[in-house]
Amino acid sequence: MPSLTRAEATARAATVTVTGYAVDLDLTGGGDTFRSRTVLTFTATEGATTFVELEPERLLSATLNGTPVDASALADQRLALTGLAATNELVVEGEMRYSNTGEGLHRSIDPADGRTYLYAHMFLDGARRIFPCFDQPDLKAPVTLAVTAPDDWIVAANGEQTGEAKDGRWTFATTEPLATYFVSLIAGPYHVCRDSHDGIPLALYARQALAEHLDAQAEEIFTVTKQCLDRYHEIFDTRYPFGHYGQAFVSEFNFGAMENPGIVVFRDEFIYRSAVTEGELEGRAMVIAHEMAHQWFGDLVTMAWWDDLWLNESFAEYLGTRITAEATKYTGTWTTFAMNRKAWGLRADQRPSTHPVAPEEVDDTDLALLNFDGISYAKGAAVLRQLVAYVGDKAFLAGLNEHFTAHAYGNATLADLLAAVSRASGRDLGAWAEQWLRSAQVNTLRAEVTRADDGTYAQVTLVQTAPDAYPTLRPHKLGLGLYDHGTDGTVTLRRRVEVDVDPGADGGRTVISDLTGEPAADLLLVNDGDLTYAKVRLDPASAEAVPQLLPLLDDSLARAVLWSAMLDAVIDAERPVAELVTLVLAALPVEREVVIVEDVLRMTRGLVDRYPTPETRPAALEMLAQACDRLIAVAEPGGSIRLAAARALIGTTTDTVRLRGWLDGENVPEGLEIDTDLRWLIVYRLAILGAAGPEDIDAQYEADRSPFGEQAAARCRAAIPTAEAKARAWDFVINDPDASNRILEATAQGFWQPEHLALVAPYAPRYFAEMPGMLERRGGMSGERIATMAYPSVVVAESTRELAAGLLAAGDTSSILRRVVVDGDDDVRRALLARGLS
Structure with a gap:
């Protein structure tokens, strides 16, 4: 499908105004397809020509104002419409294909019980996979949905259900005007928990296999949801605008979550089935608050085009962090932001692919997808924190409320938002915006x-x-x-x-x-x-x-700033990684904040994989393992820090006897349960070290027949250090278009290991030769994620950079692969510089 350009979107918005979508889906058929019937109404310039996006497996019929549209009008997933009237009705019926990429109507089968589950993910331009549409953010319209599903299924959608479902027929109230990429539904034998708060019906959905875990965690999730709703209602004059508030936890989701009005969708890893740290619970609360912020920033007021993505993601990132700290028990979120999220923004902003928070031009939707990164999220949120410091919180919130009132259920731009805050604060923000929002990179x-x-x-x-x-x-x-x-x-x-x-x-x-x-x-x-920032x-x-003062600082935010500065200096090759590992060994064992422990260990582990030379890496890894052991020794039994340290130790130790002992329950630290997720971590590490084979992986999968177990097994199989295992994994990643997105990602994650350098180095040239073909077969978000995870970043060599340069010099390289390779090459460049300090 050709990427929708801004010029095309502008021309189409000048031609048509959408008045409504009536979408009727039949999910009861067998095979890989479902039926879709849509009545699309719109006004237009008389006599004009336009098109709708549509990607059917088979187009059954299409009529425009009662006149059949010839099938030849459908090309490149666009249905051409000619001779428009002032008022138009397009009726389209088709067979549409279920997705395995996390886009469109995604279908997964739970290996735990064989049940089938669906969820719709329209972002960024996936609505065409379900119904014909004008798929651009400034052509919003009400949506009326009806679904026919198996009798034992539950269906939920943006609109509130109207009446009882009978004979598998579900109908939903017409929504407020929505951008097409927010239209969503879930369907399947979902388990549901219900509640209400302040007149708003609440619901939580998850697979039946997670029912016990959802029931156990529902009170916590509902409490955070209610606290965040109350706080948003305190600071915003406009109440939550979309009636009910459902939150669905679904399998094989590409993002952390998606803010669909009325039916927010999360990846179901957020329903925990093993022990988790307080940092992970805080992270889930922040995601809940982030997606709720989108109900105003993105859903109520939608960007006019993708160059103003920051109006969605920067605000949701800022408010998600802020509201969690202000409204819930997780008061330390700004420490987490400084340690984790802001580091993501800084790293993205220093890559060759950097861009402004609010670029002046985003030419098409392919380029828009690439801007969903640490700049649009974390840098933008940090910049908003500066804006609040600059104009004052009272003026900032007053400007936001004026913005909502002026543009409710419509679209807005950077200029609209800045004008509102300027009026509220009495400060001209033009120069400030040029410096902070229109200019790339970091000071x-x-x-x-x-x-x-x-x-x-x-x-x-x-x-x-x-x-x-x-x-x-x-x-x-x-x-x-x-x-x-x-x-x-x-x-x-x-x-x-x-x-x-x-x-x-x-x-x-x-x-x-x-x-x-x-x-x-x-x-x-x-x-x-x-x-x-x-x-x-x-x-x-x-x-x-x-090194002497860091462990003694009482302020966790101050410690986070210091750790972040140290990590950034190592990434910039201003300080050697050996100095970082020494600091971790000396200072981290007395750290009291689990998010700092988790992020320092995670980031240091990533650097140790690439920044030392092959000769010095084992010593650095051993020091990191020693730091984990010290943390375990001093941490509270059963507490978050002991769990975080144990996970990191599993990932760094080379002591296979000890790991095997933990699997058998021997010498396990007090208060640490070797539960399902920890067992998978141990098996994965043993596989990397050549101490676990297919039979061990199969046995663990038999004990955990779940989507999580299926993905963990795939990662472990790709990590086995044999030529046969690597060849099988590589062929699967490159050549299997039917595998689910998450299984392919897990396989790509397991493939590249610094311990296997001699075994995997020959695949570096194959990446640059074969990845373009993979992306032709599987594009979009799924393709980008697989290409990123499969990048040969552990092959730290000039030859890898030369291969990258050759691919980038090719004129036909897709924008997605170009971005992945530019960023991956920058990582290799930095690692080579760091090795010069060793």
Whole structure:
């Protein structure tokens, strides 16, 4: 299908206005297809020509204003419509194909019990797989849905159910105007939990095999949902606008969640079946709050085109973090944001593929898909935090409420939102938006410190720099924290100085005159409180003191800022990975915040896979395993940190006897249950180390016949270090168009292992030769994810970069593969630089 261009969308929006979709689906037939009948009504410029997106397996009939549309009018998944009247009715009937890619109407069969489950995922341009539509965000319309399904199924959708389902027939109320990519439904023998709050019906859905777990966790999920609804109602003048609020947890979902009005869809890994940490529970709460924010940002007021994606994702990311902290028991979400989400944004923003938060042009939908990244989400949220600091929270919220009132159930742009906040704050945000939203890449803030002989600061200067290719300097409102190491062994904040960095001041140099004559602190923390979005570098004396002071800091957010700065310096090859591993061994075992433990171990483990040389990697891995052992020894039995440390130890140790012992219940740390998910982690590590084979994997899958077990088994099989296993896994990833998205992703994840370098290195050239064909057979989100996970990032060699350059030089490389390769090549480049420090 040709990607919809902005020019085409603009022309079509000038030609037609959609007045409604009436969609009738029959899901009772056998085979790989379902029936779809749609009545699409719209007004148009008389005599004009346009098209709808439509991808049937077989077009049964199409009539426009009672006149048959010839089948030849359907080409490249577009149905041409000619000779339009002022008022039009298009009626289309077709057989549509179920999906196995997480797009369109996705069908999965639960291996636990053989039951079939469906969910619709229209994002980004998948509605054509279910019904004919004008598939662009600014052509919103009410949707009326009816579904015929097997008698024992449950169906839920955007609209509220009208009456009782009879003989498998489900009907739903007409919705408020929706963008087509928000239209959704679930269908199958789902287990449901119901509740209500403040007049809003609530429901939770999951597979029958997860019924026990959903029942056990429903109170927690409902509580978070109600608390977030209450807080949004406190800050927004417009109440939740879509009637009921269903949340469905479904198999093989591509995203973490999708904000469909009335029926938010989540990946069902969020219904936990094994022990989880407080960090994971907090993460689920943040996703719930994030998707709820979308009900206003995206659903009620929708971007006019994909260049304003930030109006959806940046706001949902910011508010999801904020509202979780303000409304629920998970009050430390800004620490999580600093440690995890913001790091994602910083990494994406430094890649060659960087782009502004709000780019001026996104030419087509293929390019739009690529902007669903750490920039649009995490950088945008961090920038919004700066905006709140700049204009004040009261003015910020007043501007948002004016924005909702002006554009409810319609569309809006960057200019619309900024105008509302400007009016509320009395500040012209034009220059601010150019610097923060229209300009790509990230600034670095470094502290330059001169000390007087008496131990006071003679001068403290914040130096702001920018990459040569992206020279924008920005205004920053931030804190400088002065931390002292007391004689009692504690580290306390003496003072936090609020600083306004002027981008035009003295070539990026801002002298902090307020600190002149102040006794020098043991640690001068740049961006204390994490208010701004920038890379942070400490002065040399503060950097030298970090290993001693970091474990003693009481403020988890300050610790997160320091850990993030250290990790970023290693990624930039400014500091060797050995220094990071040494810091982890020294400081992490006394960390009290589980999200910091989880993210430091996860990120360090990823760096240890690629940044040391093959000769030095085993020692780095062993030190990381020692840090995990120390954490286990001091952590509370049964607590989150012990669980997080145990997981990381399983992934780093080479002690196969110990791992086998844990599987058998021997010498397991107190309070740690070797449950289903931990058993899979152990089997996976044993497979990587050559200590578990197909029979071990099959035995574990027999004990866990679930979608999770099916995916874990696929990952383990791809990790077996034999030529036969690698060949089988590679052929599966490249050549099987019928396999489900998540099984292919799991296989790609398991394939590349630094322990197997000699075995997998020959597949690096095959990636660049064969991945274009895979993407021709399986595009979209699923193809992008598989291509990313299958990238040969562990083959850290100039030859890998040369192969990447060759593919990028080809004129016919798809935009999706080009983006994946550009980013993957940057990872290899950085790893090569880091190895130069070893």
